[in-house]
Amino acid sequence: MRQFGLLALALLPFSFAQVSDDFEGGLDAAAWPTYANDCNQGGKVTLDSSTAHSGKNSVRVDGAGGYCGHIFFGTTKVPSGDVYVRTYLKASKALTDSHVSFITMPDSSQGAKKHLRIGGQSKILMYNRESDDATLPDLSPQGIAASTALPTGDWQCFEYHVGTDGTIETWLNGKAIEGLTVKPGSNNANAGQWQRGSAKPKITGVYFGWESYGGDTNTFWYDDVAVSSTRVGCDA
Numbered sequence: 001m002r003q004f005g006l007l008a009l010a011l012l013p014f015s016f017a018q019v020s021d022d023f024e025g026g027l028d029a030a031a032w033p034t035y036a037n038d039c040n041q042g043g044k045v046t047l048d049s050s051t052a053h054s055g056k057n058s059v060r061v062d063g064a065g066g067y068c069g070h071i072f073f074g075t076t077k078v079p080s081g082d083v084y085v086r087t088y089l090k091a092s093k094a095l096t097d098s099h100v101s102f103i104t105m106p107d108s109s110q111g112a113k114k115h116l117r118i119g120g121q122s123k124i125l126m127y128n129r130e131s132d133d134a135t136l137p138d139l140s141p142q143g144i145a146a147s148t149a150l151p152t153g154d155w156q157c158f159e160y161h162v163g164t165d166g167t168i169e170t171w172l173n174g175k176a177i178e179g180l181t182v183k184p185g186s187n188n189a190n191a192g193q194w195q196r197g198s199a200k201p202k203i204t205g206v207y208f209g210w211e212s213y214g215g216d217t218n219t220f221w222y223d224d225v226a227v228s229s230t231r232v233g234c235d236a
Contacts, residue, residue: 018229022057023052027059033073046062058090060221061219067211072104072210078227082162083162083203083227084159084228084230085227086226086231087208090152092219094150095123100214100216101117101128101210102208103209104118104207107203108202108204116201117129118160119211120150124147125180129194145179146179150172157173165200166201168180174234208222
């Protein structure tokens with residue numbers, strides 16, 4: 001399946017599709033290098049054949065507590081325009097009130113070594129902009145209600161879109177998450193903190209893993225990852 005996917009992608013224009021992997025051929029360290037900005041004390045990335053969304057393999061990330069317990073794996077092969085990401089993921093523990101990330105993206109619009117991050121806080125899914133610590137949605141009662149928790153113990157289809165015009169769209173199991181959506185010309189009443197800045201994300205990589213800004217630890221599994229210039233969807 002992986003060979004077929006890579007062959008199909010090779011026949012498409014570079015701007016259309018970048019990366020697709022089900023890890024049935026293993027975890028290629030050259031294609032999926034590990035990433036731990038500044039330090040790494042305890043986190044690890046391994047190929048796991050005990051659970052998978054499809055086939056027999058997935059990538060397991062054991063995330064330790066504290067910032068230096070972070071570890072990610074990912075790619076810099078991202079489209080130069082709009083970026084769509086689809087991954088199936090499974091979390092062993094629920095998101096807590098503490099701030100964590102399970103996807104991080106270097107974002108040159110924010111400056112050197114700054115990231116656009118996807119993770120959780122206040123028990124819900126949220127985005128965080130590292131340069132000014134803005135969150136999407138606002139972490140008010142209304143903003144929290146506009147997002148959703150991340151289910152645990154089973155595979156979830158997680159998708160998002162980062163647009164060149166500043167658009168952010170997010171889907172969980174094919175359903176759009178209202179609080180994690182911002183588009184020019186449309187109103188998200190719970191995105192005041194996010195929209196106070198004018199920078200439009202320009203990501204240069206996509207990395208999957210775990211980062212904790214407190215003591216939270218977790219184990220995540222990732223499978224059937226796709227990075228493209230158009231939406232892939234959960235059924236692809």
